[in-house]
Each structure stands twice: as structure tokens, then as C-alpha cells.
Amino acid sequence: MKVDVLVIGAGAAGLMCAIAAGQRGRSALVVDHANKPGKKILMSGGGRCNFTNLGVTPAQYLCANPHFAKSALARYTPADFIALVEKHRIAYHEKELGQLFCDESSKLIVRMLLDECAAAGAKVETSCAVERVRKTEEGFAVHTARGEVHAQSLVVASGGLSIPSMGATGFGYELARQFGHNVLPTRAGLVPLTLSGKHQERYQDLSGLALPQVETRVGKRRFRAGLLFTHRGVSGPSILQISSYWQPGDDLRIDLLPDQDAAGWLQAQRDTRPAMELKNVLADLLPRRLAQRLCELWFESRPMKQYRPAELDAIAAQLRDWPLVASGTEGYRTAEVTLGGVDTDGLSSSTMQSKLVPGLYFIGEVVDVTGWLGGYNFQWAWASGQAAGQAA
Numbered sequence: 001m002k003v004d005v006l007v008i009g010a011g012a013a014g015l016m017c018a019i020a021a022g023q024r025g026r027s028a029l030v031v032d033h034a035n036k037p038g039k040k041i042l043m044s045g046g047g048r049c050n051f052t053n054l055g056v057t058p059a060q061y062l063c064a065n066p067h068f069a070k071s072a073l074a075r076y077t078p079a080d081f082i083a084l085v086e087k088h089r090i091a092y093h094e095k096e097l098g099q100l101f102c103d104e105s106s107k108l109i110v111r112m113l114l115d116e117c118a119a120a121g122a123k124v125e126t127s128c129a130v131e132r133v134r135k136t137e138e139g140f141a142v143h144t145a146r147g148e149v150h151a152q153s154l155v156v157a158s159g160g161l162s163i164p165s166m167g168a169t170g171f172g173y174e175l176a177r178q179f180g181h182n183v184l185p186t187r188a189g190l191v192p193l194t195l196s197g198k199h200q201e202r203y204q205d206l207s208g209l210a211l212p213q214v215e216t217r218v219g220k221r222r223f224r225a226g227l228l229f230t231h232r233g234v235s236g237p238s239i240l241q242i243s244s245y246w247q248p249g250d251d252l253r254i255d256l257l258p259d260q261d262a263a264g265w266l267q268a269q270r271d272t273r274p275a276m277e278l279k280n281v282l283a284d285l286l287p288r289r290l291a292q293r294l295c296e297l298w299f300e301s302r303p304m305k306q307y308r309p310a311e312l313d314a315i316a317a318q319l320r321d322w323p324l325v326a327s328g329t330e331g332y333r334t335a336e337v338t339l340g341g342v343d344t345d346g347l348s349s350s351t352m353q354s355k356l357v358p359g360l361y362f363i364g365e366v367v368d369v370t371g372w373l374g375g376y377n378f379q380w381a382w383a384s385g386q387a388a389g390q391a392a
């Protein structure tokens, strides 16, 4: 079988690329070893797919080359994807911080992409594993479970390593190496953090307890959002966001009261409620069980009138700068994304084409471009898919 463009991976990036290539009149085939296309889209955003973010800029992406994503993101914007969603009459809403979700189901986004593929003449074959790839004079010979496919252009959209149970493999990285590309070390991103030993024992029984707004900090990077105690550690959006910037050994700090003048508030409580114990006072600002635990661990709980002003200042400072000693992450099993991947030094930022092998492209999560939580990763998939689809 011969096609102009063969795309490996029927995820967000691969389907978008096939649509763009098909619309240019190129014959395009997408193959995926999974039994249905777009499995990660289906499970995304709690089943409602946070398909983009109104505030996308290159600053919300991690990449060894911070300039790499600029061109593709500028040429296919959130407005372009929203126009597609509206064309298919898919109802959506902004949840918070520019995050756009489907009103009904992620299934509608997959349906939309498949309908666009069909309209552009691009074919999608599932349950079709790719076994090996070899370069030929005209392009590439790709050995699949359904026989050999010859393609002028080969687009690798096989994603990262997160959620192996959904079909994630390291295939794209192996292919990149086969063709001489550098692959930067990978690790789990947007992932819960784990605690161990005494640090785990201290907070384990708080599992399920949620704080609506904290600020997590690693170095100069900071995120303000919710935090959730889990059985093995901590999660919630503020933790998932900072996890992409944290590595074992890094100093992680948490401001438990980011919107408060904690010191001023505690001094005022000392004057107005002198007989009340600190743990009960703190329970006005923090969940009661956490307030109690922090008092057990950090400050003994006494009636407010027994604290000197300097002691209250020290308590406030500690609440705003809690050093949380994480031991690791939950890993690829639960990570939303994979950091690292195909080094962008070897790719054209405008087309995603390999600088080493003409006709070879890498798009989506397999590339060393990783977005924040909040629709940024799909926007990268759409934008890099479009960029390659315009060129392949």
C-alpha cells in the first residue's frame, strides 16, 4: 500500500495532522495499535476534555529550547480550535483560568476529529501495530501488523510514556534514535507527589482532605491552586503543576494561606479571642484536622493570650512557608504527561520536520514540549499537528 503521509498514533496530534494533510490533497493514513482512536482525549478533563486554554503563550510550556514552540503556537491558536469546535456545534464552557471544557463529553471531540479526517479523505486504522520502519529512496517503508505501507512522509505522533494502560509506549523515542535523533531524558509530569517514612506517617491519615487554595513553590516557579492530601502523598492542581518543575531533592515550599495577612490575623485573634486555643483559631482558616496536626507537629497549641507577638509572627511565617519533603512522584501510571523526549534541536520549529531525515516529522507529546495543566497540552498537540500537516 502507498500513501503520501503515514501518521503513527491516532491521538490528538496525529489526527489533527492527518486532517491538515488531507485538506491539502495529500493521501493520509493514521495507524494506531490501540483498539480505538483518541483514548487520551476520551479520558481527559474528567471525561469533558479541557481542549484548549484562552491564555496560551509559549511561557506555559517546558522545553529545553524555550523558543521552539512559539512558531507553531502562533500559527494555530486556541481561536482556530474553538472555531472548529463551534463548526461542529459542540457546546463548551470556560471553567476557570481560561480552561475550555466540553459541556457534554470528550467523545464529541474525538467524533469531530474523525469526521474531519473523513471529510479530508484521511483514513484511520486502529488495532494496527507498527513493527519497524526503514528509509527508502522515495520515503519510508513501514511494517505494520496489516502489511507494509510505503509513505513519502512519516509523522511520529505516538505520544509519551504516561498511562501505559492506554497504549503509551516508548516507540517514538526508539524511532527517533534509530534515525539519529537525540532524545532528552523523560520523566513523569503533572503527577501527584509521594511522601515517605516519617513525612508520610505525619500526613497519611489526612488522606482526602482538600485545601481550595495554596501556593506551591520550587525556586522561582509558583502555582496557586488547590491541594489534596492522598494516602501516599499530595495531589491537586497546585501539586500537579509544580510537579513538572520539581525533581527529587528540590526544595518544595507551600504557602498554606496565600491570600491572608496571616501574621496580622493571628495578632488580631490574640486580642479578640485571648482564651481560645491556637488549633481552634487556625481551624477558621484551615481544615480542622490539618490545623490540629500542624499544632501537634510544629507549635504546641496554647490559649492565644500566651503567645508573644514574635511567636505569632513565627507561626504565620511557617504557615506561609511549609517545607514539604516529597520523596518522588506517582510515576507514569498516573502522570498526565511525559517531560523530555525528542530533542527539538533536531527539528524545524515551523514544520516539525527532522533536520536529519527529510520527510520525517515528530509532533505532540513525543517531542520535548510539555504544557502546564489546563488545556495547554492539547493546544500543543493541535498546533504541532497542524504545522506538520501543512508540510508533510
Ligand code: FDA
Pocket: 008, 009, 010, 011, 012, 013, 014, 031, 032, 033, 034, 037, 038, 039, 040, 041, 043, 044, 045, 046, 049, 050, 051, 052, 128, 129, 130, 157, 158, 159, 160, 162, 163, 166, 167, 168, 169, 171, 172, 335, 336, 337, 363, 364, 365, 366, 374, 375, 376, 377, 378, 379, 381
Ligand atoms: P497521545 O498519547 O494522545 O496519542 C498517541 C497515540 O499513539 C496513542 O493513541 C497510542 O495508542 C499510539 N501509539 C503509541 N505507540 C504506538 C505504536 N508503537 N504503534 C501505533 N500506535 C502507537 N491535556 C489537556 O490539554 N487537557 C486535558 O484535559 C488533559 N487531560 C488529561 C487527562 C489524563 C488522564 C491524561 C493521561 C492526559 C491528559 N492531558 C490533557 C494530556 C493530553 O492527553 C496529552 O498531552 C495528549 O493526548 C498528547 O497527544 P498526542 O497525540 O501527542 O499523544
